[in-house]
Amino acid sequence: MTDEQAMWRVQTEDDAQAFAQLVARWEQPIFRLCARLTGDAHRGEDLKQEAFGRVFARRRDYQAGARFSTWLWRIALNLCYDELRKSRRRARSLEPEGPADAPETAQGPVEERTPYLRLVQQEEAELVRRALLGLDETLRTAVVLRYCEGLKLREISELLELPESTISSRIATALARLTRLLEPQFDARKTGAAKTDNLIAE
């Protein structure tokens, strides 16, 4: 059963099984998108739940014939934008609390990793997370959809209702900024690791 067929069943028959199938297929991509755009795994989890709640609540609004994925991505993106707006308002009303919270980037399957490697990967993922958060929302959205979620340029253009040239331009700018942010930090880590290895060797 395709996503569209499942959604049609949810829409016309309130089919709980079809809805569960859609959730099972899409919960990870939607969670990842929300976590990456907000930079917070807890908020990503909450937004994912809210996105599926909204899909069910608005099932009658789904246009038969439209792509389910586009509709779902759009709902999740709008929730992320609302959340980011709220966060900015909260941040303005509170005193600055210094650097961002501790990393929320717990890794996936970890059984085969050594604690050291796991730590290194967590730190590197944290660098990427912070660099992404340093981008404007529009640039972050485009680059996350393209390289983290693997959407094609045409699909992003359809989803955001913007010309492909605009999407290309946004991703190019995002890549240039990310590279400026990340390269010095990764270079510094490499240098530090080399020095440590030398010390251990001596």
Added chain:
Amino acid sequence: MEHPSYEELFNHLEGVSSPDAARRMEDHLQLCPQCAAELAGWRRSVKRLRHYEWPQGQPAIRSAWSAMALKWAAVAALVLGLGFGLGRASAPSPAALKESIVSEVRQQLRQTLRADLLQAIQQSQDRYQGTVLEALARLQEQHAADYLSLRRDLETAVSVADTDLKQKSRLLSELTATVLAKTVPAQ
């Protein structure tokens, strides 16, 4: 030397440039270490975005039992955590305590939301099943009424036909008697 724009570099990275543009870009990259380094940095950024694993989300829907078990587990963890914290000689910092409480509250809220969503789906499905069963019962009643009505009509038709037949038979007997009386001369 004229450097390519970000868009041209991006098209080259994505492999969507025309063959001519791709050749010109390759020639330029051979001669311009600055642009070559820029593009190499972009490639590393793309790899970093794709390569690093991100946290896994929790399943959106769990069974009511599992949700309840998680809720109890969260409460038990909270109680144990508080007991441990109180038992320690050095009390936790307010920031750490706040973080722990926020995390627990978030966890419980998530469980509640999940249970509510599951319940809403179940109720919706029950309503739907109830509607279908009612419609089926109505349909069956209608069928029974139609059958009875048809049977009554049929019996009426049979009865009328029977009466009509008897009447015609009587008329035929009378006609036969009359004809016989006229054709056979009186002895």
